[in-house]
Amino acid sequence: MPIMMYLLLYEVGYLPFSRDGASLLFQLINMRYEKKSTLITTNIPLSQWSEFLQDKKLTNALLDRLVHHSKVISITGKIL
Secondary structure (H helix, E strand, O other): OOOOOEEEEOOOOOOOOOHHHHHHHHHHHHHHOOOOEEEEOOOOOHHHHHHHHOOHHHHHHHHHHHHOOOOOOOOOOOOO
16 A cells, blocks of 8 residues: 655544544554654644543654654644
8 A cells, every 4th residue: 555645634633532543543653654754733732642642652652753753843822
């Protein structure tokens, strides 16, 4: 199965993930890790991801892969 060169995941964490959903997200990120570019938008700080993924161990492994070789851009301010 070919891997898409770029992937955009928009508003991650807007809705809570089931355990299966969190596992699928991890598998997707792990499959792309160090191979292809992934862009994620969210309004949830990385420190709070374990709350919507509902699994601290999985969250740590997922964030390890996401932030390794990445650039995190935080935008703050008023919502228009």
